[in-house]
Amino acid sequence: MTDATSETQTLDQLTPGQSARVAKINGKGAIRRRLMDMGIVKGTEIQVIKASPLGDPVEYRLRGYSLSLRREEARLIDVSHAI
Amino acid sequence: MTIHIALAGNPNVGKSTIFNALTGSRQHVGNWPGKTVEKKEGRFRIDDEEILLVDLPGTYSLAAYSVEEIIARDFIIHERPNAVIAVVDSANLERNLYLVAQILELDVPVILALNMQDIAQSRGLKIDKAALAQKLGGAPVVETVGNRNRGLNDLKQVIHEVATQPPQSLPQPVYPKALEQAITDLESKIQTVPNLTEAYRARWLAVKMLENDPAILEYLEEMGATDLLAAGEAAQAQVEEKTGEDTETLIVDRRYEFIGDIVGHALERPSDSTLTLSDRADEIITHRIWGLPIFLLIMWLVFQFTANVSAPFLDWVDVFINERVARWAGALFDAVGLGDTWLSSVIIDGVIAGVGGVLVFVPVLLFLYMALALLEDSGYMARAAFVMDRVMRTMGLHGKSFLPMIVGFGCTVPAVYATRTLENEKDRKLTGFLATFMSCGARLPVYVVFGTAFFGAAAGNLIFAMYMLGIGVALATGFAMKHTIYKGQPPAPFVMELPPYRMPRPIDVWRQMWERTRGFLVKAGTVIMSVSIVIWLLMAIPVRGDGAFNDVAPAESLYGAASGLIAPVFAPAGFGSWQASGSLITGFLAKEVVVSTMSQVYGVTEADGTEEPVHFGAELGESVVDAGKAVALTVQEIANILPRTINLIPGINLSEFDFLGNAGEEEENSRLETALVASFNESAGSPAWGAIAAVAFNVFVLLYVPCMAAVAAMRHEFGARWMWLQIGYTLGLAWLAAVLVFQIGKVVI
Structure with missing residues (x-):
């Protein structure tokens, strides 16, 4: 949680207006x-969006x-730092 | 020879508009065999060729994770249509082509219909048709605007060409080297398994094995191809080691690269994207604060339409069939000397009553399907789910389940059909199951009669308690099912597209209204008719006393005897009289019949008094006048939606329209009420307990088997097994709840 640049985020952590690129999809x-x-x-x-x-x-x-996703679904998606 | 064409595409791409435009009225709506998925077929002609067009379920993919996907791909694989028309949304080309890529992999001639070109253009998207066709290996590409009938002649011409020419091979995604190697190896192993390549192409099977396709893996297991399955797993491990990615991801990634290449050549995007009208509308409609009130308002309107606006025509159909037509038929039988025979009785009390029982649902279904078509075609349905999902999830349901539940307060039959809007079969079945506990309009008269008889001015408390109990039981049942029969099953993905808002087209709305209502008439109609005739027969056969066939008092008929036989079962619930049991049996016809049967068996109303002579011409005239009144009342109900909606705001009380000046008619039930109190006091064992027995009876009426029309609808939609599960569960639960209410009530009071 200290180094924001190397840390991967999951999609549900982004806030409206932010964009990011998908790094990995977890789950099965x-x-x-x-x-x-x-x-x-x-x-x-x-x-x-919102x-x-x-x-x-x-x-x-x-x-x-x-596309609408539940937060638990968005949590499965790792994204790179927000654009 | 008939040319077979399949229509494929994502949901919300205007597929059904193209289907309607091509086939016109020559279409048939049913279900895919054994499935709860709607199947539409239509026919049309091009020159001298007869074309059979099958509308495949709208899907985003051909993976095997939903019934719709399996149906769509199995149809293409096993029925081998002459061509597949892939309808794509031009404004959303990239994601739409993902399905097209998978259709290409099935080695079937493909025609690409670029639909909704107008919307794409308005967003500044330019599609180079020639480049697209070239990238697709010469597959025909046709621009269409389905809702303005543009491009349809081109489409027909192309269908004719493709279907009459030898199929040409179209490009397919080529996978990374390691994967292609694995595919080739698996292909040669597949060739050695007998019978396998008759149904499936080897390359496709190999790809599906590497995708971990559950349906294909299961199929191979059934075939006993264990060696092949082991080879598949080994190949997956090998590729994963080489590339560091699992094979499924590699395959999907590569399909999107294949599409990226096509789109890169054929699509020109505007440099800056502006907000569309639809985007701006959505900012308000799903707004953080306004979103919920708007949702509730729209649901209220849907409920008004299905429950109140359809009521005048429902009454008209009821009077016309059950009174007028029944009387005319009676007069006709009298005229030919067959009056009051068993034949006239079976026709009038069995068949005509049965027809009436079916036709009364036509107005309510037409209005329901209109509301559904408007919600779906406009794009609001997905927003409703977006807004409500948080709430419905606690029951293990999807956001879209809310609508069938609301409709269930009006009538269970349309509620069952409203589950069609859900994308997932499990959600559809569970929602239909729970919607029956929403207390429908037909159960209300029972509460009213009992409430007034036993509680007088406090009748409203009983009514309110019944509605709340229904909701509570639905919540508890949903929770219980989530942890029993659906235990361990992961929740279905919610992942839902929010399509752009669109103006629904009247002709498409009307087709959905009519075709779906007709489906009910044909399928559910037969069940309802049969049950009506069986009940008639039970009431016509004498078993005691000196009655003759078809001339017997209810108490002495087989019906009365059967009711008496069942009655002891209800003794622990305090209503073990044959009259109470008997009214529950006929209540299966329609729950409000409980009241009229009670009037009959307690001898409050004379069964068929002296009849007035029939004046056919005058009565027909009256029916026409009544139909006119029904139209006026329908308009009145539509007009009344406005004051009623405004009246929801506290402190405002607008008066409602009353076109025909007959509001406030009340029926006199006091004699029935007296008889009820006496009977329930007796069966409960003490006058002090009569009211508890009455509550227990109402609980039973709320919870037991929904009426036969709802049961027929469930069978039509979800199959016989699910119907029997529903019947068993509701009967058991209703009995248990009624007994608990009576026994606990006795102790408490």
């Missing part, structure tokens, strides 16, 4: 595959479309 089986099928692969740029009124899920934008 259906959920991991579904994330990849929706275009979340290594190197994809993802932007956080959280739902109750705080979860959160809307993201990638590859020119909007």
